[in-house]
Amino acid sequence: MSESTIDVLPELKQIVGALLFAAKEPLTVKRMRKAMIETGNGFGGPYEQYAKATDQQIEGALEQLKEDLDRAKAGLSVALVAGAYRLQNDAACGPFVRALLEKNQTMRLSKPALETLAIVAYRQPCLRSEIEEVRGVSVDAVLRKLIDMQLVRVVRRSELPGRPWLFGTTQKFLEHFGINTIDDLPGSQELKRAMPAEEKKKETTGTFPDMENELNEAPADSDADESMAALDEELQTEQNAGEEKA
Amino acid sequence: MDLIKDDYKVSLEVFEGPLDLLLYLIKKDEVDIYDIPIGRITDQYMDYLQLMKVLDLNIAGDFLVMSATLMLIKSRMLLPVEERKDDQEEEEEDPRWDLVRQLVEYKKFKDAADHLEDLELHMENVFGRESEHVELGAPPDIDMRDASIFDLIASLNDALGRVQEEDLQEIFAEEYTVGQKVTYIVENLKIAKRLSITDLFGGMTSRQEIVCTFLAVLELIKLNRIACVQDAHFGDIVVEPREPEVMIDHDEEPEGGDEDSAVQEEML
DSSP states (O other): OOHHHHHHSOOHHHHHHHHHHHOSSOBOHHHHHHHHHHHHHHHOGGGHHHHTOOHHHHHHHHHHHHHHHHHHTOSEEEEEETTEEEEEEOGGGHHHHHHHHTOOOOOOOOHHHHHHHHHHHHHOSEEHHHHHHHHSSOOHHHHHHHHHTTSEEEEEEOSSTTOOEEEEEOHHHHHHHTOSSGGGSTTHHHHHOOOOHHHHHHHHHTTHHHHHHHHHHTTTOOOTTOOHHHHHHHHHHHHHHHHHHO | OHHHHHHOOOOGGGTOOHHHHHHHHHHHHTOOTTSOOHHHHHHHHHHHHHHHHHTTOOOOHHHHHHHHHHHHHHHHHHSOHHHHHHHOSSOOOOTTHHHHHHHHHHHHHHHHHHHHHHHHHHHHTOOBTTOOOOOOSSOOOOOOOSSOHHHHHHHHHHHHHHSOOOOOSSOOOOOOOHHHHHHHHHHHHHHHSOEEHHHHHTTOOOHHHHHHHHHHHHHHHHTTSEEEEESSTTOOEEEEEOSTTOOOOSSSOOOSTHHHHHHHHHHO
8 A cells, every 4th residue: 555545544533523414313422433443454454443442541532522613613513412413403403303203392391391300310310209309399290291201211219118119310301401410400419419318328238329320430430451252242232222212 | 159169079189288378478588497486387288278268179188187276386386485484395486387397308309309300301302312201101281380379369369359249138149160161262362362360350241251251261271271470479470371282282292382482492
């Protein structure tokens, strides 16, 4: 290969842009890295450098791409939603896109549904009685509806007498509101932990802190040295989850 | 009244709860949430409850619990401080404190819910490569965001206040039904496009007629045929038709609707 070929080798930023464009669904950094490793190993030569790209480098490239797109006013942006990156249009252009796609009437949640959702989001995992305490009304019907909508899910049973269910928000919740994690919601630290003391004690002796950590960090953390097999396995579960969703 | 009782029972608790009503009253009177004039607020709260009974709205037990709580606080406030101390072992705490704490906390989550609402509205305009919004499992709730149920009830209260005492010597047969008033409102909106709720109640002389009209408004909101909007806080409520034939269908998402006009307004 001559030097001129090396000149055409794309930057990481270009590659992630191309991947996001080609993918029909949001992409995790892992999936992008997998594509790079496969290409790097398959093509060899100067392409091998792509196989060595770390998650941090890919994230940096995504960040760069996002800045470039914003600066260029391309009508597009890169967003991190529920642990995966996606290309999306600028909200200001939304009305035009809606007209094009004939999606003028979208579903909106009612006030009680939003209130209940806010409590579940900040206090999760939380009991129905905790929600009712804050809202001062029975939330049975609303909660059921939110579960039907797949915005709220049952996390597990609590250890309290009667073993009542604990509720939490879902991936769909993050997608619907376009956020990456619950911590992106404002004031999450203030609103989060106001659990009654005795319950807190009971809960923290259980598996709940670990579970919460898992929930929060599952999409983000990973090692650069992971073997291809481990990556594959993770992607497999990711895909399975996606299929279940569909 | 049988018709009203059986077919048009509106379950208020689906929309809002007692804390909502209290916050509404506090905001309306512009009183300090940390220093609630408990007597006045309790009276207003009871007035609303009374009104809901007139309407035969399904008053949730929660509303009654709250009225008991308010009464308790009110009576404790009347006790001299020394006696209060004997009664309770706790430090001499303001009897209102528990309620205030609850209200403040509820308010925080209400604000959090508003933020979620903003995000939701924002996301309506954002599409990914899949060109789809997240598909949620079920049809929308009744949209009561515009004018709150309490604003509506307040307007009913005004209307009822204007009615002169009925002459109770003679008893007439029932003259009005909710069904009639539904037709009346729909027909009128075809011509007027916008009706203020005061006009709607204006000229009505019997309580029954007003109550029927009010229930008809609630019913039409529920069917998504009309929307109640309020240009200013505590301002006059205006009834507007939604796009014709837009009904909440449990399988299909409604098409068109007020979004169209919203888009046009934005463009202008």
